[in-house]
Amino acid sequence: MLKGKVAVVSGSAQGLGKAFTHILLENGAQVAMLDVNHVMGQELQVQLNHQYGSDRTQFFKADVSSDQQFTDVFQEIISKFGHINIFCNNAGIADEKNWEKTVSINLSGVVRGTYLALDHMKKENGGNGCVIINVASLAGLGPFPSAPVYTATKHGVVGFTRAISMASQVSGYGVRINALCPSFVRTTLIDSFKQEDKTGQFYNLVSLTQSLIDKFTLIEVEQVAKAFLHLIKDESVNGAALVVKSEGAAYVTFPKEVETTPISL
Numbered sequence: 656m657l658k659g660k661v662a663v664v665s666g667s668a669q670g671l672g673k674a675f676t677h678i679l680l681e682n683g684a685q686v687a688m689l690d691v692n693h694v695m696g697q698e699l700q701v702q703l704n705h706q707y708g709s710d711r712t713q714f715f716k717a718d719v720s721s722d723q724q725f726t727d728v729f730q731e732i733i734s735k736f737g738h739i740n741i742f743c744n745n746a747g748i749a750d751e752k753n754w755e756k757t758v759s760i761n762l763s764g765v766v767r768g769t770y771l772a773l774d775h776m777k778k779e780n781g782g783n784g785c786v787i788i789n790v791a792s793l794a795g796l797g798p799f800p801s802a803p804v805y806t807a808t809k810h811g812v813v814g815f816t817r818a819i820s821m822a823s824q825v826s827g828y829g830v831r832i833n834a835l836c837p838s839f840v841r842t843t844l845i846d847s848f849k850q851e852d853k854t855g856q857f858y859n860l861v862s863l864t865q866s867l868i869d870k871f872t873l874i875e876v877e878q879v880a881k882a883f884l885h886l887i888k889d890e891s892v893n894g895a896a897l898v899v900k901s902e903g904a905a906y907v908t909f910p911k912e913v914e915t916t917p918i919s920l
């Protein structure tokens with residue numbers, strides 16, 4: 656299904672990015688893995704070479720919060736694979752204490768990656784069939800009180816995706832751009848919501864966090880990967896947000912106009 660397609664996944668050394676890499680490989684794509692953690696990234700590449708063959712993946716070390724590193728590695732990926740058809744901005748952290756770092760990775764990193772990918776896809780490949788997936792969160796659609804800045808970055812990713820997808824369509828780029836919004840997933844990121852060095856002043860909300868995780872129930876990376884693949888294949892959507900919860904996946908219906916309550920001045 657994805658034979659001949661080249662995909663890039665940021666934050667692919669572990670967690671969701673690793674699961675996305677697996678499902679892309681299982682469906683025939685070649686995958687450029689990008690992560691700041693080169694030890695885990697290189698270990699994974701060795702494992703994937705055994706499993707899928709040595710020509711299917713290559714690991715590239717880069718920090719998505721660095722303009723220079725992201726731009727350089729993007730050029731390296733083009734030199735290695737020739738072109739890119741699928742680009743997934745997945746790298747993310749949850750650090751309310753170092754909240755500026757969270758903004759730099761979760762929101763600025765997504766904008767940076769989308770612009771690099773869009774520029775390449777619209778020029779080199781005429782856009783046709785190219786797709787960008789931005790990994791947001793259910794916290795991009797409703798407030799997660801234990802992590803206000805994380806929530807802000809994910810709302811930012813959803814808003815950016817909706818606007819840039821329209822810009823892509825109106826400009827005739829032929830590139831679809833969609834957002835993936837999972838609920839709590841069983842990865843190491845979840846631990847950050849419970850650690851004082853990451854939650855900072857919101858450590859007192861740790862029991863609220865646990866009750867939300869219990870309410871939504873942890874989902875497995877493989878379930879999110881299936882929804883990710885659906886979003887790649889579904890050519891009918893652009894600017895969509897696909898929610899993934901334990902009970903299943905569903906597209907968000909955004910209101911044409913927000914509901915308001917008038918006040919008298």
Ligand SMILES: NC(=O)C1=CN([C@@H]2O[C@H](COP(=O)(O)OP(=O)(O)OC[C@H]3O[C@@H](n4cnc5c(N)ncnc54)[C@H](O)[C@@H]3O)[C@@H](O)[C@H]2O)C=CC1
Pocket residue numbers: 665666667668669670671672689690691692717718719720745746747748760790791792793836837838839840841842843844845
């Ligand atoms: N685990 C969860 O409950 C949910 C996660 N998400 C989002 O999914 C994405 C992936 O998260 P997980 O797999 O859960 O986390 P994870 O912690 O398991 O994996 C994140 C990966 O991103 C990499 N990374 C972090 N900062 C980076 C940077 N500056 N440059 C390049 N790579 C970097 C890490 O080295 C790691 O390999 C994130 O954007 C996260 O916000 C969304 C909804 C739910």
Ligand SMILES: CCCCCC(=O)/C=C/[C@H]1[C@H](O)CC(=O)[C@@H]1C/C=C\CCCC(=O)O
Pocket residue numbers: 791792793794796797798799800837838839840867871
């Ligand atoms: C317009 C309203 C849409 C509501 C979407 C929704 O269900 C939001 C749920 C959040 C609720 O406001 C309280 C929460 O904590 C929910 C967020 C839940 C999970 C966030 C996943 C965090 C992560 O990225 O790991």
